[in-house]
Amino acid sequence: MQVSITVNGKRYERNIDPRMLLVHFLREELGLTGTNIGCDTSQCGACTVHLNGKGVKSCTCLAVQVDGMDITTIEGLAQNGALHPMQEAFWELHGLQCGYCTPGMIMASTAYLATNPSPSEEEIRGSLEGNFCRCTGYQNIVAAIKSAAEKMQQEPVGV
Ligand code: FES
Ligand code: FES
Structure with missing residues (x-):
């Protein structure tokens, strides 16, 4: 087709x-x-x-x-050579170990923030129920998403 x-x-x-x-x-x-x-x-x-x-x-x-x-x-998330704030936050806060889950985590969390720009930690954890990480224990992933959300409140991005 x-x-x-x-x-x-x-x-x-x-x-x-x-x-x-x-x-x-x-x-x-x-x-x-x-x-x-x-x-x-x-x-x-x-x-x-x-x-x-x-x-x-x-x-x-x-x-x-x-x-x-x-x-x-x-x-497609980086724009004009600059990482998306979510990518930066995962990098800066060590939101990954092997990295296998990371693209999915970043795509899921950016989509989630479009619906809830200022989530609580509990809401972030709930939003990740469909994304598994076998390495990190999720702590730094949640911290990275929280940090990106705060940054994006100050400097909104298109995606
Ligand atoms: S490969 Fe799609 S949910 Fe696991
Ligand atoms: S960083 Fe290895 S599965 Fe998440």
Whole structure:
């Protein structure tokens, strides 16, 4: 099937197998391997991207279902060479160890802050229920999201 999907601001036309998952479209068709696959049960959240601005696990939908829509992946979060405040906060506050969950954590948390710009620690923890980290114990991830939220309140960004 022919699809036209905009990813990180660029439109891609491809002829694909209708069974192809969005995560495979991103990784295999477009070479955007920042979106990770961490499970085969739609539980881990490592594959989270933004679909028309909302956080979505890209292993849970078919690429043909997002025909005509806008996707942002971790590769599209930095703007003009400057890291997104969430990326900076994960870096500065050591919100990662192996890094495998990190793209999904960052995409999920940026989407969450768009709906709740000033969350409590408890709300942040609740927002991460669909994203697993096997390394960090979550403490520094939560601290990084809180820090990014505070920074973004002072200096709003587009994504
Ligand atoms: S790879 Fe999508 S939720 Fe685990
Ligand atoms: S940093 Fe290793 S899984 Fe989260």
